[in-house]
Amino acid sequence: MAKQTLEFQAETKRLLDLVVNSIYTNKEIFLRELISNASDALDKLHFESLTNQNILEGNEAYEIFIVPDPASKTITISDNGIGMTRDEVIANIGTIAKSGTKAFLERVKESGNVTEELIGQFGVGFYSAFIVADKVTLITRRAGDQAASKWESDGTGEFTIEECEKESRGTTITLHLKDEFTGAEGSEKNFTDVDTIERLVKKYSDYIRYPIKMNFEIDKVSDDDQSDDQSDKKPVEKTIEVRTVNSMTPLWTKNKNDIKPEEYNEFFKHQFHEWEEPLEIMHTKAEGTIEYTALICIPKRAAYDLYYSTYEPGLQLYSRHVFIMDKCKDFLPDHLRFVKGLVDSPDLPLNISRELLQQSREMKKIGQTLEKNILKQLSKMLANDREKYEKFWAEYGKALKIGVYNDIYSGKVGEELKDLLIFKTSKEKKYSTLAEYFGRMKADQSKIYYAVGKDEAAIEKLPQMEILRDRGLEVIYLLDPVDEFALSTLRQYEGKEFQSIAREDFELDDDESKAAKQKTEELAKDNETLLKDVKEALKGKVDDVKLTARLKSGAVCLATGSFGPSLSMEKVFDAMNNPMFKAVKILELNPNHAIFGRLKALDENKDSDEFKSFCELLYAQALLIEGVMPDDPAALANKIAELMSK
Ligand code: ADP
Ligand code: MG
Numbered sequence: 001m002a003k004q005t006l007e008f009q010a011e012t013k014r015l016l017d018l019v020v021n022s023i024y025t026n027k028e029i030f031l032r033e034l035i036s037n038a039s040d041a042l043d044k045l046h047f048e049s050l051t052n053q054n055i056l057e058g059n060e061a062y063e064i065f066i067v068p069d070p071a072s073k074t075i076t077i078s079d080n081g082i083g084m085t086r087d088e089v090i091a092n093i094g095t096i097a098k099s100g101t102k103a104f105l106e107r108v109k110e111s112g113n114v115t116e117e118l119i120g121q122f123g124v125g126f127y128s129a130f131i132v133a134d135k136v137t138l139i140t141r142r143a144g145d146q147a148a149s150k151w152e153s154d155g156t157g158e159f160t161i162e163e164c165e166k167e168s169r170g171t172t173i174t175l176h177l178k179d180e181f182t183g184a185e186g187s188e189k190n191f192t193d194v195d196t197i198e199r200l201v202k203k204y205s206d207y208i209r210y211p212i213k214m215n216f217e218i219d220k221v222s223d224d225d226q227s228d229d230q231s232d233k234k235p236v237e238k239t240i241e242v243r244t245v246n247s248m249t250p251l252w253t254k255n256k257n258d259i260k261p262e263e264y265n266e267f268f269k270h271q272f273h274e275w276e277e278p279l280e281i282m283h284t285k286a287e288g289t290i291e292y293t294a295l296i297c298i299p300k301r302a303a304y305d306l307y308y309s310t311y312e313p314g315l316q317l318y319s320r321h322v323f324i325m326d327k328c329k330d331f332l333p334d335h336l337r338f339v340k341g342l343v344d345s346p347d348l349p350l351n352i353s354r355e356l357l358q359q360s361r362e363m364k365k366i367g368q369t370l371e372k373n374i375l376k377q378l379s380k381m382l383a384n385d386r387e388k389y390e391k392f393w394a395e396y397g398k399a400l401k402i403g404v405y406n407d408i409y410s411g412k413v414g415e416e417l418k419d420l421l422i423f424k425t426s427k428e429k430k431y432s433t434l435a436e437y438f439g440r441m442k443a444d445q446s447k448i449y450y451a452v453g454k455d456e457a458a459i460e461k462l463p464q465m466e467i468l469r470d471r472g473l474e475v476i477y478l479l480d481p482v483d484e485f486a487l488s489t490l491r492q493y494e495g496k497e498f499q500s501i502a503r504e505d506f507e508l509d510d511d512e513s514k515a516a517k518q519k520t521e522e523l524a525k526d527n528e529t530l531l532k533d534v535k536e537a538l539k540g541k542v543d544d545v546k547l548t549a550r551l552k553s554g555a556v557c558l559a560t561g562s563f564g565p566s567l568s569m570e571k572v573f574d575a576m577n578n579p580m581f582k583a584v585k586i587l588e589l590n591p592n593h594a595i596f597g598r599l600k601a602l603d604e605n606k607d608s609d610e611f612k613s614f615c616e617l618l619y620a621q622a623l624l625i626e627g628v629m630p631d632d633p634a635a636l637a638n639k640i641a642e643l644m645s646k
Pocket of ligand 1: 033037040041079081082083084093125126127168170171263
């Protein structure tokens with residue numbers, strides 16, 4: 001096919017612009033990115049060769065070769081990996097297909113700047129070549145294909161692509177370096193220098209599993225020169241020697257005690273395309289019926305799409321240090337999806353399909369042990385380093401809470417996770433575990449109280465809170481919509497049931513409260529018609545109207561039925577387009593409030609607009625207190641205005 005000039009996809013152009021024009025402190029990361037792509041390409045080739053030996057065409061060497069060349073002011077990175085077809089070049093290099101990139105651009109818009117962290121986090125790897133090069137030439141041949149393609153671009157708006165010759169499979173990328181990176185006078189860095197490149201490879205890519213080779217010019221001492229005399233004036237011959245620059249020893253195979261924290265950190269960043277050191281590292285070796293080594297890390301920050309379907313959880317799988325597959329999902333349950341890591345085991349059955357492998361007994365067994373270890377490590381962190389655990393919680397607490405909720409299906413009722421939950425409460429400004437709350441419960445307290453709200457301040461202002469505060473009862477604050485779902489799965493802790501302060505069946509069991517309740521019940525009997533009239537006036541809006549003893553200075557509140565979804569759960573279901581799940585709403589009136597007297601007076605004329613408006617205003621207030629927007633805010637405003645002008 002003839003040479004074609006194509007334009008970069010609009011988004012790619014923007015991205016390129018951002019990458020090239022942003023000010024990096026670290027120009028050298030391009031090398032890490034290109035080596036990492038080469039390594040990925042070798043992984044892909046290896047993976048495909050497991051089922052199709054032919055693809056190797058007899059050449060089983062896997063390697064990456066780097067040639068810095070001062071004469072042509074270039075640096076060339078080659079691999080004999082999977083390569084790309086013409087269409088793949090256009091799709092992979094010319095357009096941004098990855099869903100993460102959109103998010104990347106959005107984040108850039110937010111922060112107004114492209115930082116190295118952002119690049120690293122989202123892996124816009126290939127384009128980093130244009131930080132140091134004003135022209136990039138890529139020649140590639142897909143393993144198994146005959147035709148090769150040459151792609152070239154100066155990184156502005158267009159690229160060209162044409163058919164070409166290439167002797168062997170794989171990809172060769174040549175960066176035509178900008179002057180300031182060639183060692184010319186006043187240049188910043190010299191990427192045509194062998195020693196510089198060797199150092200960078202060691203720094204960023206030492207654990208790449210494939211040999212990264214370079215040519216080294218060495219002084220050759222002639223054979224007949226046996227003397228030790230170095231001052232010998234004989235001219236020394238120069239000769240080229242190929243050396244592997246990286247150590248290639250997978251970090252996880254080393255002894256734990258021989259690994260420095262920086263080594264773990266660097267490895268983690270490289271291996272999992274992370275840009276910050278991890279929050280936690282677990283390195284375990286197991287011997288016994290199933291032998292394996294696992295290196296598990298918890299990133300400091302949750303992936304931006306951790307809770308979305310675009311996020312692919314899973315561990316990398318190796319067998320005898322050879323990469324088998326990425327994102328192996330079946331090791332760990334979904335609520336540990338934030339964990340990154342790898343498992344290397346000689347005991348996995350590899351001669352079966354990927355699907356069967358994932359369901360194999362060996363894999364299940366390893367997974368179970370890993371899960372236990374991770375949870376154990378987390379509870380250690382919770383006990384010994386609360387500050388760190390709170391950081392963990394801020395990022396991943398939601399995942400564990402969803403895990404508790406999902407236990408509904410497994411019948412485990414959160415047994416393994418319940419002691420890892422932490423909440424803010426009305427007594428402690430910091431987080432408490434359920435055990436800590438339990439330890440502080442009053443001797444005669446029969447339930448664990450909780451309240452739902454958008455933040456601490458909103459809960460503290462709830463009229464229902466007043467009475468609990470008076471009685472010195474501690475209330476757990478549920479600020480995340482998933483919290484109430486989690487507690488509703490747990491149902492109880494150490495035999496004490498969870499009780500929402502907003503449910504109909506909420507009551508306190510001290511003498512004073514009991515007396516108040518009895519009095520309210522009597523009053524309710526006396527006011528039966530009034531309650532019926534209010535209910536009639538709010539038909540279709542509330543399911544019942546009652547008098548309550550739970551309010552002190554508040555006039556009204558909205559309670560939900562003892563069973564079924566609560567108001568906040570209803571909001572979640574609504575947001576999921578699941579309007580079937582409705583809370584049973586009970587409007588509760590405080591008979592000791594002045595408003596109640598007014599209501600009684602108005603009820604004399606229960607068919608009047610005034611009575612109806614009054615009821616609706618009460619209901620709207622109750623909704624607002626719960627943070628629910630009334631259906632028709634404009635009508636509400638009108639009613640208030642009317643009342644105010646009277
Ligand atoms: P990422 O590596 O995160 O996918 P990059 O921008 O680094 O993003 O690379 C884009 C894509 O280009 C890769 O996913 C891969 O498909 C392709 N690619 C890049 N370099 C190579 C290479 N050396 N061999 C084969 N494919 C490559
Ligand atoms: Mg990459």
